[in-house]
Amino acid sequence: MCGIVGYVGKRDCTDVLINGLSKLEYRGYDSAGIAVFNKNQKIEVAKSKGRLQNLVDKMNADGKPMGNAGIGHTRWATHGEPSDVNSHPHSGGRVTIVHNGIIENYKEIKDYLTDKGVSFASDTDTEVAAKLLDYNYNGSPIKTIMDTIRSLEGSYALGIIFADHPNVVYAVRKESPLIVGVGEGESFIASDVPAVLEYTKDYYLLEHEEIAVLDNNGVKIFDSFGRPIQKELKTADWDVEAIGKGGYEHFMLKEIHEQPTAIRNTIKPRIKDGLPNLEECGITPQVLREFRQIFIVACGTAMHAGMMGKYVVEKLAGVPVIVDIASEFRYRDPIVGEGDLVIIISQSGETADSKAAMHLAKEKGAKTLAIVNAMGSSIAREADMLIYTHAGPEIAVASTKAYMVQIAVMYLFAFEMALAVGKIDENECRRLVSLLEKTPDMIENLLEHKETTQYIAATLINADSLLYIGRGLDYALSMEGSLKLKEISYIHSEAYAAGELKHGTISLINEGMPVIAVATQQALFDKTISNIQEVKSRGAKVILVCRDSYQPEQNTADMKFGLPDFDDMLMPMLAVVPLQLIAYYTSVHRGNDVDKPRNLAKSVTVE
Numbered sequence: 001m002c003g004i005v006g007y008v009g010k011r012d013c014t015d016v017l018i019n020g021l022s023k024l025e026y027r028g029y030d031s032a033g034i035a036v037f038n039k040n041q042k043i044e045v046a047k048s049k050g051r052l053q054n055l056v057d058k059m060n061a062d063g064k065p066m067g068n069a070g071i072g073h074t075r076w077a078t079h080g081e082p083s084d085v086n087s088h089p090h091s092g093g094r095v096t097i098v099h100n101g102i103i104e105n106y107k108e109i110k111d112y113l114t115d116k117g118v119s120f121a122s123d124t125d126t127e128v129a130a131k132l133l134d135y136n137y138n139g140s141p142i143k144t145i146m147d148t149i150r151s152l153e154g155s156y157a158l159g160i161i162f163a164d165h166p167n168v169v170y171a172v173r174k175e176s177p178l179i180v181g182v183g184e185g186e187s188f189i190a191s192d193v194p195a196v197l198e199y200t201k202d203y204y205l206l207e208h209e210e211i212a213v214l215d216n217n218g219v220k221i222f223d224s225f226g227r228p229i230q231k232e233l234k235t236a237d238w239d240v241e242a243i244g245k246g247g248y249e250h251f252m253l254k255e256i257h258e259q260p261t262a263i264r265n266t267i268k269p270r271i272k273d274g275l276p277n278l279e280e281c282g283i284t285p286q287v288l289r290e291f292r293q294i295f296i297v298a299c300g301t302a303m304h305a306g307m308m309g310k311y312v313v314e315k316l317a318g319v320p321v322i323v324d325i326a327s328e329f330r331y332r333d334p335i336v337g338e339g340d341l342v343i344i345i346s347q348s349g350e351t352a353d354s355k356a357a358m359h360l361a362k363e364k365g366a367k368t369l370a371i372v373n374a375m376g377s378s379i380a381r382e383a384d385m386l387i388y389t390h391a392g393p394e395i396a397v398a399s400t401k402a403y404m405v406q407i408a409v410m411y412l413f414a415f416e417m418a419l420a421v422g423k424i425d426e427n428e429c430r431r432l433v434s435l436l437e438k439t440p441d442m443i444e445n446l447l448e449h450k451e452t453t454q455y456i457a458a459t460l461i462n463a464d465s466l467l468y469i470g471r472g473l474d475y476a477l478s479m480e481g482s483l484k485l486k487e488i489s490y491i492h493s494e495a496y497a498a499g500e501l502k503h504g505t506i507s508l509i510n511e512g513m514p515v516i517a518v519a520t521q522q523a524l525f526d527k528t529i530s531n532i533q534e535v536k537s538r539g540a541k542v543i544l545v546c547r548d549s550y551q552p553e554q555n556t557a558d559m560k561f562g563l564p565d566f567d568d569m570l571m572p573m574l575a576v577v578p579l580q581l582i583a584y585y586t587s588v589h590r591g592n593d594v595d596k597p598r599n600l601a602k603s604v605t606v607e
C-alpha cells in the first residue's frame with residue numbers, strides 16, 4: 001500500500017528519506033511527502049501529488065528541509081483522491097505522522113473530534129489519527145501513543161514526530177509491517193528492509209502494538225504497556241546490488257533475467273540426494289500423508305502460481321486441490337477444517353486478504369503452509385509450516401521472478417507429496433527433480449533470444465483487446481500471461497480455457513484480433529490446435545507459443561515462439577518467460593512506466 005520511512009542520525013535527513021522512499025515506491029506512488037526537524041528544531045513539511053520525482057523537483061525549486069531527523073511517505077490512495085492536501089505527512093497540531101494501513105473507525109473518531117471543535121483539512125483517515133494523537137497529547141509521547149492506539153481499529157504502521165520532542169522519531173504498528181533499522185550512530189524506520197539496506201543490514205521487526213523510539217542515543221522499544229523490551233536484532237541477507245537496476249532499463253527486465261538464479265537458490269537447499277526434502281520447513285512424508293485435501297489461497301499472480309500447483313499436485317499426488325482467491329475464501333465460509341492443508345502463497349507475506357484467509361483456516365482447524373518471499377513477514381511468521389522462496393527483493397510491481405519460484409516450490413512440494421503417498425516411486429521422483437534442476441539453464445538459453453518476443457510485442461501495441469488460450473497447465477499459464485499484459489500495457493485481455501471459448505467468448509473474435517495460444521502439453525496439443533483453427537477462421541491473428549519442433553501449417557498461426565523440447569510437466573516454467581517478455585516489451589513500446597503501472601501497488605495490505 002503505502003511506504004513509510006523515518007531517520008535519526010548525522011546524515012542529511014531529506015536525502016536519506018528520499019532515497020528510502022525511492023526503494024518503497026513499489027508500495028504506492030500517487031503522492032509523496034516528508035517532515036523534517038530543521039536546524040531551528042522546527043518541523044518543516046514538503047509534499048507533492050504524483051511520483052516521488054515531483055517532490056524532488058518541488059524541493060529543488062523551493063528549497064529542501066535541512067536537518068537530521070524526520071519521517072517520509074509514499075502513498076497509494078485509499079481515503080481521498082491523490083492530491084497535495086491528501087498526501088502525507090499529516091499534522092494534528094503538535095503531532096505529525098505518516099501512516100500505512102487503514103483506520104477503519106476513522107469516521108467515528110472524526111465525528112467525535114469534530115464535536116470537540118477539531119477541524120480537518122483532508123479526506124484521509126491518517127489526518128484523523130494525527131488529530132486524535134494531538135487531542136490526547138499530554139506531554140508524554142509514549143503514553144499518548146499507548147492511549148491513542150487503543151481507540152484505533154484497522155491496520156496501521158505509523159511514523160510519528162512531536163513538535164516539542166525535536167530529533168526523536170516514534171513508531172508503532174498493528175497489521176501493517178514496520179522494521180527498525182539500526183546503524184552506527186543512526187537509526188531508521190521503514191515499511192520494508194530495502195529502504196534501509198544502503199545504510200544497514202541490521203534491523204528489528206516491530207511486533208503488534210510495540211512502540212519504537214529513535215533518538216541520538218539509539219533505539220528503544222516498548223511493549224503496549226510502555227515497558228521497555230529487548231528484541232532480537234536480525235540481519236538481512238540481501239545485498240545492496242539486489243535493489244538496484246544493475247544496468248537493466250527496468251527492474252522488471254532485470255527480475256526476468258534473475259529467474260534462473262532465483263530458481264537455483266530456492267530449490268537447491270530443498271534437494272537432498274536427488275530427492276525433495278522439505279524437513280527444515282516442517283514438512284515430512286508423515287505430515288503429508290495426513291491431508292485429505294488441499295486448499296491453495298492467494299491473490300493475483302500468486303494465485304496463478306496456485307493454479308499451476310493444483311494441476312501438478314492433483315496429477316502427481318492424486319490429492320484434490322481447491323484454488324481460491326483469498327478475498328473470496330475468507331468470506332464464503334469455506335468447508336475446511338481438520339485434516340486439510342491450506343497453502344498460502346504470497347510474495348510479500350503481507351497481503352491483507354491472504355493473511356485473513358490464513359487466520360480463518362487456522363481457526364477452522366486446518367494446518368497452514370506459507371510459501372513466502374519476504375523474510376519475517378506476517379504470513380511467514382504466523383503459518384504452521386513455511387517454505388521461503390529465495391527470489392530476493394522483487395521491486396517491479398508486476399511479479400515475475402517471485403511467480404517463477406512459487407511454481408518451482410509447488411513442483412517440489414508435488415514431487416514430495418506424490419512420493420509420500422506412494423503415487424510415484426523414488427526413481428520417478430529423482431527423474432522429476434533432475435528435470436526441475438535443469439530449468440534454470442534452459443531459461444538462461446531462452447533469455448538469449450528475446451528478439452521474437454520484441455517483434456511479437458510490436459504487433460500488439462495498437463490492439464484494443466486480446467485473448468490468451470490454453471488447456472490444462474497451459475490454461476493456468478495463460479491466466480498469468482494475460483494478467484501480466486494487462487497490468488503493465490493497459491490493453492484489455494482475458495485468459496480462457498481453449499475448449500470453453502466457443503461457449504460465448506468466441507463472439508468477440510473479429511478481423512485481426514490477437515490471440516496468444518499456449519500449447520505445450522502434448523496430450524492436449526491437437527485439441528488446442530483445433531481451438532486455434534476455430535479462432536483463426538474467424539479472423540484472429542494467432543501467436544502460438546509451443547515447441548520449436550512443431551511447424552504450424554498455414555492457417556494455424558501467424559507467429560510462433562518456439563520452446564525447446566522438454567517434459568510436459570515442467571514446460572510452463574519455460575513458457576512463462578516469453579509471456580513475461582511479450583508483456584514487458586508491449587509496455588515499453590507503448591511508453592508506459594513498466595515498473596510502476598497506474599493504479600497498482602505491489603503490496604496490498606488493505607482489503
Ligand code: G6P
Pocket residue numbers: 299300301302303345346347348349350351354397398399600601602603604
Ligand atoms: C498485488 C500485486 C501482484 C501480486 C498480488 C499478491 O496485486 O500487484 O503482483 O501478485 O498483490 O501479492 P503477494 O505479495 O501476496 O504475492
